[in-house]
Amino acid sequence: MSTERSGAEILVESLVAKGVEFVFGYPGGAVLPIYDALFGEERIRHILVRHEAGAAHAAEGYARATGKPGVVLVTSGPGATNAVTGIADAFMDSIPMVVITGQVPTALIGTDAFQEADTVGITRHCTKHNYLVKDASELAAIVDEAFHIATAGRPGPVVIDIPKDVQIALAQWNGRAPQRRTRYAPQTMAPAADIANAVAMIAAAERPIFYTGGGVINAGPQASRLLRELQKLTGAPVTSTLMGLGAFPAGDPAWLGMLGMHGTYEANMAMNKADLIIALGARFDDRVTGRLDAFSPYSRKIHVDIDRASINKTVRVDLPVIGDCAIVLEQMIDAWLQAGHSAADLTDWQARIDGWRARKSLAYPDRGNEIMPQKAIERLYDLTRDRDPVISTEVGQHQMWAAQYFQFHGPNKWLTSGGLGTMGYGLPAAIGAQAGLPDALVIDIAGDASIQMNIQELGTATQYRLPVKVFVLNNEWMGMVRQWQELTYESRYSNSYSDSLPDFVKLAEAYGWKGIRITSMDELDAGIQAMIDHPGPVFVDCLVVKEVNCYPMIPSGAAHTDMILYGDDVAGTMDDAAKALV
Amino acid sequence: MNTQTAEAQERHVLTITVDNEAGILAKIAGLFTARGYNIDSLTVADITDNHEVSRITIVTHGPPSIIDQIRAQLERLVPVHKVVDLTEVGPYIERELALIKVAGTGNFRVEALRVAEIFRAKVVDTTTSSFVFELTGSPDKIDTFVALMKELGLVEVGRTGVVGMVRGNTAI
Numbered sequence: 235m236s237t238e239r240s241g242a243e244i245l246v247e248s249l250v251a252k253g254v255e256f257v258f259g260y261p262g263g264a265v266l267p268i269y270d271a272l273f274g275e276e277r278i279r280h281i282l283v284r285h286e287a288g289a290a291h292a293a294e295g296y297a298r299a300t301g302k303p304g305v306v307l308v309t310s311g312p313g314a315t316n317a318v319t320g321i322a323d324a325f326m327d328s329i330p331m332v333v334i335t336g337q338v339p340t341a342l343i344g345t346d347a348f349q350e351a352d353t354v355g356i357t358r359h360c361t362k363h364n365y366l367v368k369d370a371s372e373l374a375a376i377v378d379e380a381f382h383i384a385t386a387g388r389p390g391p392v393v394i395d396i397p398k399d400v401q402i403a404l405a406q407w408n409g410r411a412p413q414r415r416t417r418y419a420p421q422t423m424a425p426a427a428d429i430a431n432a433v434a435m436i437a438a439a440e441r442p443i444f445y446t447g448g449g450v451i452n453a454g455p456q457a458s459r460l461l462r463e464l465q466k467l468t469g470a471p472v473t474s475t476l477m478g479l480g481a482f483p484a485g486d487p488a489w490l491g492m493l494g495m496h497g498t499y500e501a502n503m504a505m506n507k508a509d510l511i512i513a514l515g516a517r518f519d520d521r522v523t524g525r526l527d528a529f530s531p532y533s534r535k536i537h538v539d540i541d542r543a544s545i546n547k548t549v550r551v552d553l554p555v556i557g558d559c560a561i562v563l564e565q566m567i568d569a570w571l572q573a574g575h576s577a578a579d580l581t582d583w584q585a586r587i588d589g590w591r592a593r594k595s596l597a598y599p600d601r602g603n604e605i606m607p608q609k610a611i612e613r614l615y616d617l618t619r620d621r622d623p624v625i626s627t628e629v630g631q632h633q634m635w636a637a638q639y640f641q642f643h644g645p646n647k648w649l650t651s652g653g654l655g656t657m658g659y660g661l662p663a664a665i666g667a668q669a670g671l672p673d674a675l676v677i678d679i680a681g682d683a684s685i686q687m688n689i690q691e692l693g694t695a696t697q698y699r700l701p702v703k704v705f706v707l708n709n710e711w712m713g714m715v716r717q718w719q720e721l722t723y724e725s726r727y728s729n730s731y732s733d734s735l736p737d738f739v740k741l742a743e744a745y746g747w748k749g750i751r752i753t754s755m756d757e758l759d760a761g762i763q764a765m766i767d768h769p770g771p772v773f774v775d776c777l778v779v780k781e782v783n784c785y786p787m788i789p790s791g792a793a794h795t796d797m798i799l800y801g802d803d804v805a806g807t808m809d810d811a812a813k814a815l816v
Numbered sequence: 817m818n819t820q821t822a823e824a825q826e827r828h829v830l831t832i833t834v835d836n837e838a839g840i841l842a843k844i845a846g847l848f849t850a851r852g853y854n855i856d857s858l859t860v861a862d863i864t865d866n867h868e869v870s871r872i873t874i875v876t877h878g879p880p881s882i883i884d885q886i887r888a889q890l891e892r893l894v895p896v897h898k899v900v901d902l903t904e905v906g907p908y909i910e911r912e913l914a915l916i917k918v919a920g921t922g923n924f925r926v927e928a929l930r931v932a933e934i935f936r937a938k939v940v941d942t943t944t945s946s947f948v949f950e951l952t953g954s955p956d957k958i959d960t961f962v963a964l965m966k967e968l969g970l971v972e973v974g975r976t977g978v979v980g981m982v983r984g985n986t987a988i
């Protein structure tokens with residue numbers, strides 16, 4: 235039955251129709267009608283964050299952990315601009331998200347009105363698509379399309395900017411979105427000829443390697459299952475980008491660990507010496523390739539990606555395969571079996587890989603009763619593994635150590651800001667994940683500097699009784715900045731010391747959290763166990779050895795074969811060309 | 817990228833049909849600036865009775881790998897229906913319209929009019945000491961005409977940028 239409803243009510247009904255369980259948001263003048271429509275609404279739970287950046291990252295964490303799109307609701311002007319970092323982050327890491335922003339009334343747009351910002355203009359290049367809604371009667375169709383765009387193809391953020399008068403205006407609502415023209419329909423299935431070529435190339439390869447990325451996670455849990463199946467059929471070893479961790483189980487003998495700037499020796503050497511790279515939902519990011527003209531010089535390359543624009547962007551490939559990773563993997567498995575291929579004899583290749591493994595590139599020195607940060611992550615993994623935890627991180631050394639030393643066995647367990655590298659991502663992301671997965675053990679592995687970028691969200695966890703854990707590797711430095719300054723700028727530590735750190739335990743307690751400080755190895759296991767055992771939110775301040783570098787490391791602008799390992803002499807300076815690289 | 821600077825630069829004419837919605841031009845122009853692509857000219861106008869679809873013609877140049885990226889990046893924008901690289905699908909025609917103001921008297925004026933006739937330019941405004949010529953043609957033809965007019969009292973040039981179309985009886 236068709237009835238007249240306000241724009242705000244139509245919005246809320248449309249969100250319910252899309253199956254939205256949570257909205258992460260913060261009210262303000264230009265969204266008051268929507269907040270009024272949410273008042274007493276029991277079908278949607280609103281999580282009130284403490285800063286709009288937190289709302290966007292919480293929605294990202296929710297999306298990444300549950301596979302469902304995250305929804306954000308913020309006001310005009312500063313509400314929208316504060317959310318932009320999270321929107322840009324979701325754009326880089328392909329996270330499905332719908333962001334609803336209030337806007338000043340239509341008649342005031344363009345007059346520099348109070349809390350006016352050109353949200354559509356500002357977010358134009360960090361969203362998949364955005365809308366300024368001019369008429370309440372368009373709202374239902376726009377919300378419907380926005381969810382489709384956010385989730386179909388390569389996922390990403392979509393912004394819907396709604397002027398306040400449109401939220402109040404009445405329009406017809408007949409219980410569901412009107413029929414709309416489908417104008418966004420990315421190719422998900424690859425042409426059979428490409429698949430046949432791909433499996434023939436894999437079958438003929440002597441030194442193949444799977445290089446997997448976040449696309450495998452985004453394609454759903456079945457993609458991870460199919461990856462394991464195809465790997466078994468072909469016998470090829472597997473490495474992954476930061477974003478793809480968990481798609482292939484870390485304990486498997488074919489697992490090489492993460493590749494790239496802080497990847498393992500075996501993963502990077504195998505990429506360098508391979509004769510065939512099968513890239514699955516990965517985008518040849520600069521952190522992965524190192525120096526482009528020295529990247530995997532002996533290999534032919536197959537690139538499976540749903541985004542045609544990712545193909546041949548930085549690295550020329552021999553066989554592009556456009557499609558959804560899960561569907562393409564299934565196509566490949568079928569084609570492999572149908573063609574009667576069997577796994578090639580990769581004994582020599584495996585022997586070379588074992589040789590590289592023997593370098594033990596993740597080994598690190600023992601410091602007695604002082605806690606090495608790597609050790610802290612290893613213990614955290616060992617003591618939590620049977621809980622199958624969800625791990626989020628901030629950005630920096632602790633993030634790389636988490637990627638290197640925490641072992642991931644399944645998809646959607648690893649939430650990190652890969653592309654944009656956003657400090658302050660981890661705590662709100664953990665909160666979003668915990669909201670979606672109330673029974674999971676969710677831990678934000680953080681650094682003492684990053685955690686302060688969105689530390690106000692401690693209050694959000696308290697308010698909604700979300701038992702998230704924060705585990706800070708506290709070395710009193712912006713560790714990664716310090717490391718680069720040591721290696722590149724002769725240890726001139728310009729502004730990278732974390733001076734005036736708060737007492738994190740007291741701060742956590744002030745927010746109603748349990749606070750634990752761990753200062754030495756003999757407290758480490760008990761401290762972690764106390765964190766796990768406490769039913770509410772816990773903040774662990776783990777004091778680690780201060781000036782530890784994160785290795786292995788491929789310096790900026792170097793080739794995969796030029797890795798720095800523990801014990802290598804490092805000059806402490808770089809030429810200007812290398813300094814100019816990020 | 818080192819490997820790309822070695823590639824030869826090519827000029828390409830792209831036609832893009834898009835939903836005629838607010839911000840689409842900013843989105844496309846912004847994509848070119850954000851990713852460091854070149855725009856030599858850009859034209860846009862809506863082409864359907866109901867004003868729902870616009871046709872954009874962009875002339876760009878760059879190495880082949882970048883031209884391919886430009887197409888892929890454009891194609892993934894939601895309001896973009898279709899991107900056709902006329903230079904790839906060839907043979908095609910391209911036309912541009914220019915208004916050219918020339919001021920002078922005596923022989924200069926006579927000569928300007930004579931050259932305009934040879935180029936089949938139309939006189940669309942005149943005073944006793946000036947002409948405004950309207951000229952349609954390929955960018956080359958307009959370049960040549962403008963160069964000649966420089967010697968004959970050129971005052972001002974306005975150009976529309978290129979629109980292009982594939983030859984033959986089929987639509988793109």
